[in-house]
Amino acid sequence: MFDKFINWYENRHDYARQWLDKNDGEVVGCFCSYAPEELIYAAGLLPVRMLGSHEPQDVTEPHIFGMFCPFCRDVLAQGLKGRYDYMKGILLAQSCLHLRQAFTSWKNHVPSDWAFYLYMPNKLQTEHARPYYRGELDKLRKSIEGWTGHAIADETLRETAELYNENRRLMREVYAMRKQPDPPVTGLEAMVMVASSYFVDKKEHNAELKRILPELKSRRLDRDTGGRLMIVGSENDDTEFVKMVESVGATVVTDDHCTGSRYFWNLTQFNGDIMQDIANRYIDRPPCPTKDWEERLRFPHILEMAKEFNVEGVILIQQKFCDPHECDMVPLKEYLAKEGYPTLFLEFDVTVPVGQMRIRVEAFLEMLGVEELF
Amino acid sequence: MLTAGIDMGSKFIKTLVLKDGMVLGKAIVPTGFEPSASASKCLEQAASEAEVDISSIDHITSTGAGRKAASEANTDITDVGAAAKGVAELIPEARTVIDVGAEDGRGIKTEADGKVVDFAVNEKCAAGAGAFAEAMSRALEVTLEEFGNLSLKSDKTIPMNAQCAVFAESEVVSLVHAKTPKEDIARAVHDAIASRVVSMVRRVGINESVALVGGLSHNPGFVDAINRGLETQVVIPDNPEFVGALGAAIVAGERNK
DSSP states (O other), X not given: OOHHHHHHHHTHHXXXXXXXXXXXXXXXXXXXXXXXXXXXXXXXXXXXXXXXXOSOOOSSTTTSXXXXXXXXXXXXXXXXXXXXXXXXXXXXXXXXXXXXXXXXXXXXXXXXXXXXXXXXXXXXXXXXXXXXXXXXXXXXXXXHHHHHSSOOOHHHHHHHHHHHHHHHHHHHHHHHHTTSSSOSSOHHHHHHHHHHHTTSOHHHHHHHHHHHHHHHHTOOOXXXXXXXXXXXXXXXXXXXXXXXXXXXXXXXXXXXXXXXXXXXXXXXXXXXXXXXXXXXHHHHSSOOGGGOOSSOTHHHHHHHHHHHTTOSEEEEEEETTOHHHHHHHHHHHHHHHHTTOOEEEEEEOSSOOHHXXXXXXXXXXXXXXXXXXX | OEEEEEEEOSSEEEEEEEETTEEEEEEEEEOOSOHHHHHHHHHHHHHHHHTOOGGGOSEEEEESTTGGGOTTOSEXXXXXXXXXXXXXXXXXXXXXEEEEOSSOEEEEEEOGGGOEEEEEXXXXXXXXXXXXXXXXXXXXXXXXXXXXXXXXXXXXXXXOOTTSHHHHHHHHHHHHHTTOOHHHHHHXXXXXXXXXXXXXXXXXXOOSSEEEESGGGGOHHHHHHHHHHHTSOOBOXXXXXXXXXXXHHHXXXXXXX
């Protein structure tokens, strides 16, 4: 049922090239899920979030310090290796300095026609954030208009925001089904569904979601649900890992990842000024730890989600050297433990040692009391 | 009821045969390149010591890193679960279990009956495990037995940053070049291993009493270092390397009911 999403995910470059053949626009690479894709899409361009390839590489050493996170290096490696050679523009929404380094190195070493550094403020819990960010979005809009030579109409922006909202609503509908005692969707399928939404034209993605949703309602999976797990962390599109977890007596029922629920969880609210509406949507979304000051709003959000999805245990995924998430690991473990949610901490790299991690995940499931499944 | 536990460690396989809670026989063989064959051999030896036929064993449970390779096993349990279970039998008052084998170190927080509440496993490097002690004893050209005892003769603390087993070896080489006495180097190595293990165990919390099991518990230098690191006296059962196999054999009994 999820074949199309899997096919998109596995052949993302082919998809983008075909899009270029069919459309009179360019592909714009987005660093970070805070990039306001609506502005790109409304200009007739295809926003594509850059992900890594999960292959060891040796090309980024001259550009990025070895103790920057594996994800930022993996992303840059894709550019240096020419895998995104069809891409003409790049956009960074400021989040962490590791990804900023990947963006800057890309700008300096990978040919592109347009590169924009959008200052997305890190302190969002202040009344100054909204007008400030709106002002930055105005600058981004002008820059896109200057590059393409066409003005972006407010009406087109509104339509795009509605299209994006539809995508978000549809994916939330799929997620909501995972609250069932036996979810009709595996964690792997959900992961690929969201990851593909990062580069597939939202119109096509929505059409496919609308096609599968009625079928999903009657779908029964020929597998035991087992332990209901939530995965929490930064970027994670490691399908091999989720495949392994779901092969040892567990199902990933929800997540707090920027490549997962954080990307689509909240909608744009329309209050008349479309630029401010879009700015607000990004300010109000479930936060990345780089933008969660001074109150840690993501903790209650994660807890609420764990309750809603009837989670039994939480896997805390730490991209090695990701400082913002490292900052949360200790208090988050403690916070969840107090609320009765055991956690398993795992450190991720470009590739994961699946064998070693399987032993830990199995021990975690045993601890949760789901050993009868072995 | 006759049960057996097979602990498929990365370096040695340990097998233990239990009859109604009594140990009838046990055996230990090197894991080697053919773990399945070694497991069969180990089980045969334990059964022979117990004077029972393998076919008469009601339930066999395997554990350890290679537990899926034990073809005779009816079921398996993770090494975390097995260690906790084994310790609950031998040291019921233990609430923290430290299990250090050849390649892995584990800290486990337990409740009564060996229920696991939380655990931590060493990440990616053997600097907090037995293989490191072995490599360092080779570097000092002493046997592993001598290496453990040597360290008790020293009262000097030399800081060693054993974040990585390979780089730690180069620190040892520097100490050798500086003509540091062997016993001081031995103590520095054990302190470094213990420090890695203690900091891992702190992640789950240290609650008394603390049981130490696994092959490295035979090393008096390490035990001394870990007692100093934890600021408490760990309790070590007899045959600490068999605790995982014992836990697995007990679980086999529970599963056969």
